[in-house]
Amino acid sequence: EKGGFAHFMLKEIYEQPKSVRDTVNPRLLNGLPSLGCGDLSGVERVHIIGCGTAMHAGLVGRAAIERFARVPAEVHVASEFRYGDPIIGKKDLAVIISQSGETADTLAALRLAKQKGVRTMAIVNVVGSSIAREADCVLYTWAGPEIAVASTKAYSVQLAMLDLLALQLALDHGRISPHETRVLCADLQKLPDMVEEALKLDASCKEAAAAYAKQEIAFFIGRGVDYPSSMEGALKLKEIAYVESEAYAAGELKHGTISLIVEHTPVIALATQSKLFEKTVSNIKEVKARGAEVLLLCGKGAHVTEDVADHVLMLPDVPEWLMPSVLVVPLQLFAYYMAAERGCDIDQPRNLAKSVTVE
Ligand code: M6R
Numbered sequence: 001e002k003g004g005f006a007h008f009m010l011k012e013i014y015e016q017p018k019s020v021r022d023t024v025n026p027r028l029l030n031g032l033p034s035l036g037c038g039d040l041s042g043v044e045r046v047h048i049i050g051c052g053t054a055m056h057a058g059l060v061g062r063a064a065i066e067r068f069a070r071v072p073a074e075v076h077v078a079s080e081f082r083y084g085d086p087i088i089g090k091k092d093l094a095v096i097i098s099q100s101g102e103t104a105d106t107l108a109a110l111r112l113a114k115q116k117g118v119r120t121m122a123i124v125n126v127v128g129s130s131i132a133r134e135a136d137c138v139l140y141t142w143a144g145p146e147i148a149v150a151s152t153k154a155y156s157v158q159l160a161m162l163d164l165l166a167l168q169l170a171l172d173h174g175r176i177s178p179h180e181t182r183v184l185c186a187d188l189q190k191l192p193d194m195v196e197e198a199l200k201l202d203a204s205c206k207e208a209a210a211a212y213a214k215q216e217i218a219f220f221i222g223r224g225v226d227y228p229s230s231m232e233g234a235l236k237l238k239e240i241a242y243v244e245s246e247a248y249a250a251g252e253l254k255h256g257t258i259s260l261i262v263e264h265t266p267v268i269a270l271a272t273q274s275k276l277f278e279k280t281v282s283n284i285k286e287v288k289a290r291g292a293e294v295l296l297l298c299g300k301g302a303h304v305t306e307d308v309a310d311h312v313l314m315l316p317d318v319p320e321w322l323m324p325s326v327l328v329v330p331l332q333l334f335a336y337y338m339a340a341e342r343g344c345d346i347d348q349p350r351n352l353a354k355s356v357t358v359e
Pocket of ligand 1: 051052053054097098099100101102103106149150151152235239354355356
């Protein structure tokens with residue numbers, strides 16, 4: 001049932017092009033997003049709520065929403081939201097993200113949002129799950145069953161759905177024209193092929209993982225939208241390879257964390273956004289000067305001089321706003337091969353369950 005793959009996780013990583021295609025295509029009508037959740041022009045603020053990987057997807061989605069729709073968006077960790085005293089206006093939209101649709105904290109957050117009288121929208125992968133049933137509107141993602149504890153394809157489809165939501169909000173708010181929206185939707189339709197292309201980095205990820213497999217810590221750094229991708233990359237590595245890994249906004253390093261960098265400390269630097277590239281390169285130089293062994297992930301077009309990093313993974317050429325969807329693939333593969341090298345139980349990591357139905 002693993003379809004010839006050694007683990008469900010690897011199989012699910014490879015299913016991502018299909019999952020993204022199955023999720024995006026039914027939500028496009030005449031080249032425009034068609035979410036079927038009514039008119040969004042009155043939405044004044046978006047609250048995105050989830051746990052773990054779903055919350056990370058929310059952080060990437062927030063950037064797209066603010067960029068295209070210029071609607072303020074916030075991301076809440078569900079376990080904090082449910083016991084907090086969130087400020088929510090009647091014209092806000094609460095977007096609840098969950099693969100399983102059964103995560104206890106996320107379900108409780110949905111119920112609190114409903115109590116506050118705000119419109120709720122759920123992005124869920126499991127049909128008929130509790131969150132899907134209770135939200136005002138459901139946007140199903142079509143990743144298919146995700147068996148491995150570490151979430152991979154569910155994240156990719158959450159990103160794709162959030163991209164569609166960002167474009168729908170932007171269109172409904174009149175921030176982008178139908179023509180511009182069609183161009184962006186056409187990009188989104190090409191995303192499955194771009195993800196397919198990113199899977200070709202498999203062997204290079206395996207090689208990079210072999211170089212770092214004996215390390216017990218790792219730092220992920222990135223700026224802008226690469227920061228949430230860093231968080232997701234670090235979570236994968238912690239979860240399945242048991243490497244103590246942390247993500248930092250690259251500019252934050254010098255405010256404390258850099259004291260931890262010594263000879264051979266692994267630093268995984270994500271730099272997919274051209275306008276921030278040189279800034280991240282400066283941070284890479286700072287850590288390299290202290291002995292860090294740097295793995296750089298960047299776009300093909302980036303100007304990378306030979307001495308900038310110890311290992312470089314070049315991502316396929318894709319529109320920059322879609323980079324998080326492509327970047328996550330080598331991050332997943334890197335964590336996977338690290339875990340394999342370290343002899344970990346990849347599909348069933350210790351202490352973890354697929355669905356966290358207790359708080
Ligand atoms: O089913 P959900 O999306 O609500 O699950 C949320 C988290 O528990 C989940 O994403 C978790 O962080 C993953 N195991 C990470 O790979």
